[in-house]
Amino acid sequence: MKIIACIKQVPDSEAKVKAEGGQVSWGDAPLVINPFDEYAVEGALQQKEISGGTVTALCVGPESAKEALKHALAMGADEAVLVSDATLNDLDTVGAAKVLAAAIQKIGGADMVVFGRQTLDNGAGLTPAQTARVLGWPMLGLAGQIKVDGGSVQVERVLEEGRQSMKANLPAVLSVVQSIGEPRYPSFMGIRKASKATIPVWSLSDIGASAPAPIVTRTELMNPPAQETATEMITGETPAEIAEKLADKIIAEKVL
Amino acid sequence: MLTLVEKILFVIATLVSLYFTYRGVMKIVGHISSGQGKVDWSLIWKRIGDLIVKVGLFQPVFRFRLGPSILHGLIGWGFLSFLLINLADLIYAYTGFKLLNNTGLFGDVYRLIADVANVAIVGGILAMVFRRFILRPATLSTRDTTLLNPKARTGIMRDSAIVATFIFIHNTMRFLGESFGLALAGHADSWQPSISAVSQLWAGVDANVLVAGEHIAFWLSIGAVVAFLPYFPYSKHIHLFFAPLNFALKPERKSIGELSYINLDDQSIEQFGAAKMKDLGWEQIMDSYACIMCFRCQEVCPAYNTGKLLSPAALEINKRYHFNNGGTSDVPMLDLISEEAVWACTSCGACVDICPVGNEPMRDILDIRRNLSMMESAFPKQLETAFKGMERNQNPWNVSQGDRMKWAEGMSVPTIEQNAEPEILWWVGCAPATDARAQKTAQAFAKILNTAGVNYAVLGKNESCTGDSARRAGREDIFFGLATQNVEILNEVAPKRIVTTCPHCLHTIKNEYPAFGGNYQVIHHTQLINELVGAGKISMNLEGDNMKVTFHDPCYLGRHNKIMDAPRDGLKSAGIETVEMPRNGAKSFCCGAGGAQMWKEEEEGTTRVNSTRFAEAKSTGADTVAVGCPFCLTMMTDASKADGDSMQVKDVAEIVAERMK
Structure with a gap:
């Protein structure tokens, strides 16, 4: 089975992201593979282990995103492809879907394309479905379990209301959630192999696509309002006295 | 006749x-x-004096x-x-x-x-x-x-x-x-x-x-x-030849805990660490012939003493009996020591220190960990969090480097950007910089430095983990990355001296960075405190409460780096009465956190290492355990909490800062 895991590079979850002059800034925090996409790679590798075949990690992003792809290779992906083009600075989710779909076709198609449920930076969670739309393939979102049976795939979707089983014919696009299983920690030998790998970089012309014009644009970016916090120690002779003072305070401050 | x-x-x-x-x-x-490396016979001549004391007078036996x-x-x-x-x-x-x-x-x-x-x-x-x-x-x-x-x-x-x-x-x-x-x-x-x-x-x-x-x-x-x-x-009696050879020919180590260098940039290396006995250094194989099977190492081992599966003596004996039974060095190390035992070691070095014939069982164990972690990716799952932290955010706590100076908010602590040519560079360490409890040590030490008017600076966001925990967990690759990066930064700063608030940082920078081209004069914060007291830069209010303190020697301060008087003198100059635990100085008993144990649960045993040590501290009748290491601080604090907060646990710097005029 041929599986493609789509990943993105994002600032580390520990990064302090803020707006600076209308632009997003994460300081000098490291860039890492989108944590949700680690589940996508894990899900893809699990399917490979069951059915055999290959896993290709696919990423659209700047040259630096090779590091995120190397993480996927270190986890066990067989190949990695980066689509990078100077014209791809302002991608919205539809644009990303178009580029990804073109790259998937260029790779030669796949039996299954796996995404994480969303990205850590933009967090729209739309790209998987939009990619499926561009490819014209069925979309099975929020899969917690995947089971391939011949030419079809059955997933158990993890929803707020409960669980739902769905089935579709392959090829299909899937997005996965945490219950797929904890992403495997790359072994040193995997990291070593990945560090030696050469990752092909495709431009838009390589995949026969043109730069998609954004249909959604960001007009303003603001930091969340700063919250002023202050600490006040309440003292008293006895615990009862302290409790009484505290209760008065809480009522006075209209907390309760 | x-x-x-x-x-x-x-x-x-x-x-x-x-x-x-x-x-x-x-x-x-x-x-x-059949082991790795070559014998350097010229070492004998350098060690004549040492050999007379060790072989002629049996000094190591009498310890x-x-x-x-x-x-x-x-x-x-x-x-x-x-x-x-x-x-x-x-x-x-x-x-x-x-x-x-x-x-x-x-x-x-x-x-x-x-x-x-x-x-x-x-x-x-x-x-x-x-x-x-x-x-x-x-x-x-x-x-x-x-x-x-x-x-x-x-x-x-x-x-x-x-x-x-x-x-x-x-x-x-x-x-x-x-x-x-x-x-x-x-x-x-x-x-x-x-x-x-x-x-x-x-x-x-x-x-x-x-x-x-x-x-x-x-x-x-x-x-x-x-x-x-x-x-x-x-016979084990052959120790009378191999013990002297051990003392004469053991490759030079800057400290008992200095591990061997591996060049991770060398793509030709196929085997990392010891999968088989032949992957060990020749001198580590020789250890099995020097072993007299006295079980002293086992008697001082914190893992064995708390009911874990590890016995350093058994490892050496198994190596020897494997040979005696006709075996070769082409034997998996895990046939000679169980995997659980390998992960029970706290790398405290007590076995190496006490061995009367100069054996180094701890080194074998850490070489086995290298193989398990790097070649087999077989390490306790809990270590992943620390590894990821060190890989992504350069510290095992996985705290953003941007938050590294948070501990100093509201204090005047100059970074190297603000004071490019300090007399001394303070290597704060990940724990004092990011751990809520250990931050108090950093704050106390900053107060001491500022009061004494020391010309110092910290690296701030440019300071990363030294890689100690990664190295002792067998992840030499992570250690290599951090060490390379740190040495690069330190060489650029070219500090006259470095002071650390963590013995693990001290050990690594002082003893293990020279292999990476970083040679520095490194001291522990208690040593600097003594200097400042001696120079009259700080003075203490000696009429405080009458604390009775026992000092717990951190393994990487005392045993590994022989710094034992400084923390005690620091306490003494603060007018503190100190009492000694039965096991102190070089024979101190581990807190249980070293060797990357900080980042995982203890292996199964009959009791915990920290509670064993805490009970010993309590037996002195002291009301406070003083420490000089953020790991010990955590372990002793946890043990005290489990015992109903029966003792205070404080860093020497905190005690000194409290009493400073």
Whole structure:
């Protein structure tokens, strides 16, 4: 089975992201593979282990995103492809879907394309479905379990209301959630192999696509309002006295 | 003295014995040279003084178990003097010439030494036999749960019995032979009082009987040596050759905990760490031959003492018995020590420190971890979080580097950008920079530095983890990355001196970064505090509350880096009364956090390392445990909490800062 895991590079979850002059800034925090996409790679590798075949990690992003792809290779992906083009600075989710779909076709198609449920930076969670739309393939979102049976795939979707089983014919696009299983920690030998790998970089012309014009644009970016916090120690002779003072305070401050 | 027939027979017996001994020795040489690395023979000359103390005076033996060490001294020194005595006996047997009766005062004194040595050896060995076979202390064996070669369980006792029998026969017979000689000569020798006394017993015995007795005594004493020699290479007794070789040839280490360098940029390396015995250094294989199976390392091991599966002694014994049973060094290390035992080690170094023959079981264990972590990716799952933190955010707490100076908010702590040429660079360490409790140590130390007006700076966001935990968990690749990066930054800053608030940082920067091209003068914060007190830069209010403090020596401060007085002096200058725990200084007992244990649960045992140590601290009657390490701070604080907050736990810097005027 041929599986493609789509990943993105994002600032580390520990990064302090803020707006600076209308632009997003994460300081000098490291860039890492989108944590949700680690589940996508894990899900893809699990399917490979069951059915055999290959896993290709696919990423659209700047040259630096090779590091995120190397993480996927270190986890066990067989190949990695980066689509990078100077014209791809302002991608919205539809644009990303178009580029990804073109790259998937260029790779030669796949039996299954796996995404994480969303990205850590933009967090729209739309790209998987939009990619499926561009490819014209069925979309099975929020899969917690995947089971391939011949030419079809059955997933158990993890929803707020409960669980739902769905089935579709392959090829299909899937997005996965945490219950797929904890992403495997790359072994040193995997990291070593990945560090030696050469990752092909495709431009838009390589995949026969043109730069998609954004249909959604960001007009303003603001930091969340700063919250002023202050600490006040309440003292008293006895615990009862302290409790009484505290209760008065809480009522006075209209907390309760 | 000997007849011609006897002379010929003795030569034949000796040649046969030497042939079989040679075969045994060559096997050992083969096993040892199958290890990694090369012998540097020039080390011997540099270490002459050290060898006299260690081999001539048995200094490492006397550091532990004083009673048995004295017995060992009687036998060991006795045998050292016997080297010449046996030679003289041999010359006499072949020529009738008594060397020690014809060399003036030297010979006279040496005969006295021989007389005393003879009695001392027999007395010593009988006492040792009594201890091992009658008293049977538990410290001379290991628990049934320890992975120990089944043949070793009885083999060690049998080996001891054979050696004791040999020593007893060799020496009593030599003694009797001399007494027969004196009786034949018909006069006592005032330089050999005990032998003379015994020779009185043979007064009136027929001369022919005495001559026969002399011959029999020769064959049983020197003959015992000839008979014993081929067994020697299979006996633990061969420690008397390999212990000196260990001391003479062990590659130089900056500290007992300095691990070997691996160049991760070298793509040709195929094997990281020790999967098999042959992946160990040659000197680590030699350890198994130096091992006298005394189990001292096991007796001081924090893992073994808290019921874990680890016994460093069993590892060395298993290596040795594997060879004795005909095995080669092509054996998986996990056949010789269980995986659980490997992960129970706290890398406290107590086993290496206490070993009377200079063995390094801890080094084997950490080499095995390298193989498990790097080649097999088989390490305790809980370590992943720390590894990821070090990989992504350069610290095991996975705190953003942007938050690294948060501890200093509201204080004036200059970064290297603000003070480019400080007198001393303060390496804060990940724990004091990011851990809520340890931050108080950093704040206290900053207060001390600021009060004393020290010209210092910190690296701030440019400071990363030294990689200690990664290295001791076997992830040399993570350590390599961090060490390379840190050395680059430090060399750019070119600090005159570095002070650390963590012994693990101190150890790594001081002892392990030189391999990466980083050579710095590094001191611990308690040392700087002492300097500041000595220079009158800070003074203490000595009329505070009367704290009674016991100082817990962090392994990587005391045992690994021999800094033991500084923290105590620091407390003393603050007017604090300190009391010592039974195990202190170089013999301090681990808190349980070293060797990357900080980042995982303890392996299964009967009790926890930190609670064991805490109970010891409490037994002193002190109200406060002082520490000098953020890991110890965490472990002792946890133990105190579990004990109903029965003691305060504070860093020396905190105590000093509180009392500073």
